[in-house]
Amino acid sequence: MMAKLSSIIILLLVLLQIFSSASVAVHNKDGRCSTTLTQGCRLNYCQRRCFLEKSGNGRCIGNIAGTTYFCVCFYDCP
Structure with a gap:
């Protein structure tokens, strides 16, 4: 049981890594989008890069x- 649970957790972490590096914009119903800019995160750098690239937060x-932390940029969808 524990080995199966560990395998599932490892699989989920691998999938998270794959999808986080793809930097795909996600559209919400309210007209906001989000995208992952980098793995690893320094808040001041993340905020500055998001603002300069997407005029976002x-x-x-x-x-x-x-x-692990990721820099996620939230912005108005084009």
Whole structure:
């Protein structure tokens, strides 16, 4: 049981890594989009880069395990 659970967690972390590096914009119903800019996050750099690239608001978002942070940019969809 524990080995199966560990395998599932590892698979989820690998999938998170794959999808986070793809930098795909996600559209919401309210006209806001989000995209992952980088893995690893320094808040001031994330906010500045998001503002310059997308005129948006950058935030450091952690993974489920809390071991890695990603710079996620929230902005108005074009």
